[in-house]
Amino acid sequence: MKEEKCKVSENINIKGKYYSMKIETAYIAKKSRPGNFVMAAVSTASDPLLKRPFGIFRAAPPFIWLYYEVVGKGTELLSQKKKGDFLTLLGPLGNSFPGLENKNILLVAGGRGIAPLFYAAEDYVSRNNLFLIYGAKSAADLNLLDKLEALNMTGTYFYTDDGSAGKKGFVTTDIREIIETQKIDLTISCGPEAMFKSLNGELKGLDVENYASLEAIMGCGFGICYSCAVKSAAGDYKKVCADGPVFRLEDIEW
Amino acid sequence: MVAGQKKKAISEDMKTKQKFFGAPLRGGAIRGAGTEKKEHEQNLTGSAGAKRVGAPHPRRRQEQEKNDLSADLKFITLKNPLIPASGTFGYGEEFSPFFDLDILGAFVMKGIYKDPRPGNVPPRLHETASGLLNSIGLAGPGAEALKKIIERVAEKTSTPVIVNVCGADDEEYLEIAQVFDAMPEVALLELNISCPNVHAGGKCPAQDEQHTFRLVKLIKQNTTKPLIVKLSPNVSDIVSIALSAEEAGADAISLVNTFLGLAVNLENRKPVFNNIFAGLSGPAIKPLALRLVWEVARQTVVPVIGIGGISTGRDVLEFILAGASAVQTGTINMVEPTASVRILKEIEVLMTQLKIKNLNEIKGELRI
Ligand SMILES: Cc1cc2nc3c(=O)[nH]c(=O)nc-3n(C[C@H](O)[C@H](O)[C@H](O)COP(=O)(O)OP(=O)(O)OC[C@H]3O[C@@H](n4cnc5c(N)ncnc54)[C@H](O)[C@@H]3O)c2cc1C
Numbered sequence: 001m002k003e004e005k006c007k008v009s010e011n012i013n014i015k016g017k018y019y020s021m022k023i024e025t026a027y028i029a030k031k032s033r034p035g036n037f038v039m040a041a042v043s044t045a046s047d048p049l050l051k052r053p054f055g056i057f058r059a060a061p062p063f064i065w066l067y068y069e070v071v072g073k074g075t076e077l078l079s080q081k082k083k084g085d086f087l088t089l090l091g092p093l094g095n096s097f098p099g100l101e102n103k104n105i106l107l108v109a110g111g112r113g114i115a116p117l118f119y120a121a122e123d124y125v126s127r128n129n130l131f132l133i134y135g136a137k138s139a140a141d142l143n144l145l146d147k148l149e150a151l152n153m154t155g156t157y158f159y160t161d162d163g164s165a166g167k168k169g170f171v172t173t174d175i176r177e178i179i180e181t182q183k184i185d186l187t188i189s190c191g192p193e194a195m196f197k198s199l200n201g202e203l204k205g206l207d208v209e210n211y212a213s214l215e216a217i218m219g220c221g222f223g224i225c226y227s228c229a230v231k232s233a234a235g236d237y238k239k240v241c242a243d244g245p246v247f248r249l250e251d252i253e254w
Numbered sequence: 255m256v257a258g259q260k261k262k263a264i265s266e267d268m269k270t271k272q273k274f275f276g277a278p279l280r281g282g283a284i285r286g287a288g289t290e291k292k293e294h295e296q297n298l299t300g301s302a303g304a305k306r307v308g309a310p311h312p313r314r315r316q317e318q319e320k321n322d323l324s325a326d327l328k329f330i331t332l333k334n335p336l337i338p339a340s341g342t343f344g345y346g347e348e349f350s351p352f353f354d355l356d357i358l359g360a361f362v363m364k365g366i367y368k369d370p371r372p373g374n375v376p377p378r379l380h381e382t383a384s385g386l387l388n389s390i391g392l393a394g395p396g397a398e399a400l401k402k403i404i405e406r407v408a409e410k411t412s413t414p415v416i417v418n419v420c421g422a423d424d425e426e427y428l429e430i431a432q433v434f435d436a437m438p439e440v441a442l443l444e445l446n447i448s449c450p451n452v453h454a455g456g457k458c459p460a461q462d463e464q465h466t467f468r469l470v471k472l473i474k475q476n477t478t479k480p481l482i483v484k485l486s487p488n489v490s491d492i493v494s495i496a497l498s499a500e501e502a503g504a505d506a507i508s509l510v511n512t513f514l515g516l517a518v519n520l521e522n523r524k525p526v527f528n529n530i531f532a533g534l535s536g537p538a539i540k541p542l543a544l545r546l547v548w549e550v551a552r553q554t555v556v557p558v559i560g561i562g563g564i565s566t567g568r569d570v571l572e573f574i575l576a577g578a579s580a581v582q583t584g585t586i587n588m589v590e591p592t593a594s595v596r597i598l599k600e601i602e603v604l605m606t607q608l609k610i611k612n613l614n615e616i617k618g619e620l621r622i
Pocket residue numbers: 037048052053054055056067068069070071072073074075076112115116214215216217218240245
């Protein structure tokens with residue numbers, strides 16, 4: 001974990017509100033593991049004050065990539081960064097996805113939740129049977145399809161809420177059937193809270209291990225401020241930044 | 255007005271104290287060297303063992319000829335005025351990956367109660383213009399766990415460790431103060447009578463002169479380490495509260511804790527926080543804090559530790575000019591974990607630029 005002044009190598013508008021940024025950062029790129037995230041100083045002034053958390057989308061030293069959605073002031077500022085601009089990053093932060101071999105893994109991504117799962121997919125694909133369910137609101141929010149295609153996963157399933165791309169439905173629509181027919185050993189998911197809620201319901205009672213990468217409003221990113229607390233199923237609070245962002249789905253109170 | 259009368263009474267009392275100790279009211283005031291103080295010194299140099307809390311390190315002597323950053327708090331001399339504040343610096347060790355804790359003047363542990371506390375129901379954080387509102391609710395592991403953490407951390411650094419003492423009532427405050435008073439690894443206690451996130455409506459002892467006096471006195475009578483009393487800005491007359499704390503035996507006053515604020519969610523027409531109010535911190539509060547520090551520092555004899563929005567070396571010198579003997583940095587540590595390194599560098603550069611040889615030269619020297 002280091003705070004590093006990095007250089008933006010590329011900041012590309014993929015489509016609509018979605019961007020991908022390539023950043024030169026030898027230290028973070030080398031140290032990062034799938035599931036880790038960074039805190040990015042979107043402004044060099046005091047407003048917005050806090051750094052913003054982003055999952056690492058890809059890493060190939062000396063570069064990392066972010067995949068982000070513009071949702072407010074901070075991400076708007078990030079989208080304005082140009083090639084050659086400096087960007088201070090803190091990272092790599094948080095825990096990582098489990099190391100896996102010879103498993104039938106189902107990745108479940110909702111919207112921008114695809115970011116950390118893409119990194120996981122690159123890591124897992126050669127040593128496991130990898131499946132992906134990827135859902136978003138509409139075609140405008142379903143991105144990176146060519147890159148995902150290029151990974152040659154064993155199976156991919158795409159959904160949109162409105163049917164404008166892939167199948168009309170949610171990531172949970174066919175999940176039980178997929179788990180059964182593909183003999184899935186474990187699921188790894190990332191998306192909005194509502195998705196985790198219904199996922200938790202769908203997966204209850206199935207004989208699969210479930211990991212979830214959570215988002216929360218975050219202060220520091222390295223465990224000191226206790227802002228990003230989520231309630232665990234046991235009743236205590238966990239810090240998304242330092243105890244996570246990856247948790248057993250069942251360990252969180254949904 | 256009762257409050258006004260009280261203040262006058264205390265001020266008069268301060269003047270007699272003044273005469274008794276024969277020290278000027280402000281600036282380079284020398285605190286009366288009662289036996290009480292001697293005990294502290296002994297405690298610091300004696301039981302804290304080989305720690306260089308009292309005197310500058312020999313290796314620093316050369317640098318010192320250039321810029322003397324040492325901060326004189328009367329009962330302890332810190333190697334510099336920079337003290338990361340409670341709740342924004344974890345237990346110190348979380349910052350070890352970023353820099354050597356030895357560079358700091360001192361640091362304050364996250365506030366502690368007797369038992370483990372889960373903290374408030376989220377959301378706990380809301381960003382505002384150049385600041386943030388927090389409602390953490392003093393989540394923490396409890397006193398026994400903190401003791402172990404302090405033993406571990408103190409082994410890795412010679413920088414004085416300050417414990418931020420909390421309590422649901424006076425008895426708990428006393429119990430916690432005594433637990434950490436007994437630890438040789440702890441240099442100073444900071445009495446947190448000003449957390450706005452524990453009781454409904456942001457109520458805390460620091461909003462009441464009598465309660466402040468009673469509580470500080472209770473702690474002072476039953477502990478031996480120097481006591482810093484941390485004040486709340488959410489009062490109409492902070493000077494009276496500061497004088498009450500001083501009168502009751504506080505060895506230093508730190509201010510401010512966070513300002514009570516309200517965040518509103520327009521969509522659901524509810525307050526953002528379950529406790530309705532939350533505490534505002536960060537650069538946004540700097541001018542408010544600076545004003546309060548100036549007001550308090552010119553009235554108290556004991557040293558004042560300035561807190562509020564400090565993010566740069568320039569901010570630090572401004573607070574010292576307003577009368578602070580040292581400062582605490584809060585929110586900036588969350589935003590920029592290496593901030594302490596940068597701030598210390600900025601102080602050195604500014605001192606050279608402005609031809610300030612030592613910080614005492616400018617303490618309280620704001621030209622009015
Ligand atoms: C561990 C982690 C990894 C993340 N990875 C990615 C990623 O790879 N790509 C990506 O696009 N986004 C990611 N996010 C979410 C991203 O951090 C937020 O969208 C961003 O901070 C919003 O900043 P803003 O200033 O643009 O929005 P703001 O103006 O601060 O807020 C706009 C809206 O977004 C909501 N929001 C703000 N912060 C968060 C947050 N941390 N989580 C959820 N909602 C939030 C606010 O409540 C508000 O409704 C991640 C969050 C976490 C905690």
